Amino acid sequence: MSPPLRIGIAGLGTVGAGVAKLLADNAELIARRAGRPITVSAVSARDRNRNRGVDLGNYAWVDDATELAGRDDVDVVVELIGGSDGPALTLARRTIAAGKAFVTANKAMLAHHGLDLAAAAEGAGAPLKYEAAVAGGIPVIKGLSEGMAANRIARVYGLLNGTCNYILSRMEAERLDFAVVLAEAQAAGYAEADPSFDIDGIDTAHKLSILAALAFGARIDFDGVATEGIRAVELADIDQARALGFRIKLVGLAEHDGGTLFQRVHAALVPLDHPLAAASGALNAVAAEGDFVGRLFFQGRGAGEGPTASAVVADLIDIARGITGPAFGMPVASLAPLPRADAASRRGRYYLRLTVTDRPGVLAELTAALRDHGVSIESLIQRGHAASGDAMVVMVTHVASEAEVLASLAQMAGSDAVTGPPVMMHILDF
Numbered sequence: 001m002s003p004p005l006r007i008g009i010a011g012l013g014t015v016g017a018g019v020a021k022l023l024a025d026n027a028e029l030i031a032r033r034a035g036r037p038i039t040v041s042a043v044s045a046r047d048r049n050r051n052r053g054v055d056l057g058n059y060a061w062v063d064d065a066t067e068l069a070g071r072d073d074v075d076v077v078v079e080l081i082g083g084s085d086g087p088a089l090t091l092a093r094r095t096i097a098a099g100k101a102f103v104t105a106n107k108a109m110l111a112h113h114g115l116d117l118a119a120a121a122e123g124a125g126a127p128l129k130y131e132a133a134v135a136g137g138i139p140v141i142k143g144l145s146e147g148m149a150a151n152r153i154a155r156v157y158g159l160l161n162g163t164c165n166y167i168l169s170r171m172e173a174e175r176l177d178f179a180v181v182l183a184e185a186q187a188a189g190y191a192e193a194d195p196s197f198d199i200d201g202i203d204t205a206h207k208l209s210i211l212a213a214l215a216f217g218a219r220i221d222f223d224g225v226a227t228e229g230i231r232a233v234e235l236a237d238i239d240q241a242r243a244l245g246f247r248i249k250l251v252g253l254a255e256h257d258g259g260t261l262f263q264r265v266h267a268a269l270v271p272l273d274h275p276l277a278a279a280s281g282a283l284n285a286v287a288a289e290g291d292f293v294g295r296l297f298f299q300g301r302g303a304g305e306g307p308t309a310s311a312v313v314a315d316l317i318d319i320a321r322g323i324t325g326p327a328f329g330m331p332v333a334s335l336a337p338l339p340r341a342d343a344a345s346r347r348g349r350y351y352l353r354l355t356v357t358d359r360p361g362v363l364a365e366l367t368a369a370l371r372d373h374g375v376s377i378e379s380l381i382q383r384g385h386a387a388s389g390d391a392m393v394v395m396v397t398h399v400a401s402e403a404e405v406l407a408s409l410a411q412m413a414g415s416d417a418v419t420g421p422p423v424m425m426h427i428l429d430f
């Protein structure tokens with residue numbers, strides 16, 4: 001058998017400890033599959049004394065993670081520190097400059113610096129791999145870059161944040177308000193240290209920008225992701241959506257029409273019979289549409305020790321086998337700088353919820369605003385709004401452009417009968 005592949009692990013949180021545990025527990029099987037043992041030489045974390053439930057006694061301890069890059073007994077650095085900049089980025093640059101393989105779960109760093117790191121990796125002949133960065137244990141990076149490599153991909157979308165999926169699923173199942181469930185998600189350890197990255201859609205946007213680059217052969221454009229989270233979603237929306245045959249999910253959606261790139265993260269109404277609607281709790285799910293393969297659907301656990309460690313070690317096995325293509329499926333110079341699509345002209349159906357004073361003529365004002373901008377109503381429900389005591393009006397539109405719907409909403413918002421900010425959600429019709 002060939003000599004071992006020797007790794008250094010930076011960051012020993014849930015995932016780092018999970019990688020050490022997985023490499024120890026399945027060592028013999030992994031060596032047979034990889035053609036060589038994969039061993040840990042050195043580890044680094046902030047707190048040396050914390051009990052992590054795994055024996056780290058045989059590994060060298062390094063206080064400054066960035067030193068892992070220069071160690072002679074480390075062939076591959078596994079970065080599990082997190083953060084788009086700081087030590088994670090320094091470690092990435094040093095490892096790659098040293099011509100060593102770099103494996104990371106750091107979606108934020110890739111969204112911001114992925115192209116530079118990939119270009120440096122190409123220049124240095126160093127593998128850069130990141131299966132764990134998107135959708136945890138689901139092999140969606142491999143799915144897109146290898147399984148779908150022969151296809152033109154027109155659309156990739158899915159549920160990329162377990163925290164949001166958990167919150168929305170639990171609000172629906174237990175009839176709880178958003179704030180209560182967010183506190184639970186933090187206690188359960190799903191949410192990021194700063195939960196706004198989860199609930200404001202930023203984590204999903206990081207992951208989506210990476211998937212879009214891979215799927216479309218495009219340069220990463222994280223700043224081009226129109227990003228909204230789930231703070232505005234109320235239990236009333238979940239109930240009304242359900243009554244209309246939908247479930248609300250935080251969807252990351254990227255489309256490439258051959259010319260432009262559209263990327264959006266938004267709370268959307270997903271038809272109950274769509275496979276995304278069935279991915280509940282903290283699950284992640286990704287759908288991708290290829291011109292020859294059709295729609296592929298991936299589902300599984302997107303976070304946590306076991307799934308994320310599984311993805312990291314899959315990358316290590318590839319490196320041990322010598323299977324490492326360009327980080328984003330083609331050389332960085334071949335990735336296209338796609339212009340951003342015009343969101344205003346996109347057409348679709350919309351869910352609108354307004355909180356209004358319950359008096360004669362209000363409904364007529366609302367429907368007039370839609371009429372004035374050429375938007376036709378498919379269905380309309382009026383109920384008492386428990387939170388405010390006012391009336392809640394929910395409308396589903398027929399297909400209209402986003403610009404028309406936004407103009408209608410702006411007109412409605414100008415009415416003194418509208419007592420709260422209007423809520424608009426997209427309906428997933430594909």
Ligand code: HSE
Pocket residue numbers: 133135136160161162163164190191192198203302303304
């Ligand atoms: N906070 C992320 C999530 C963890 O909730 O999905 C995995 O990236």
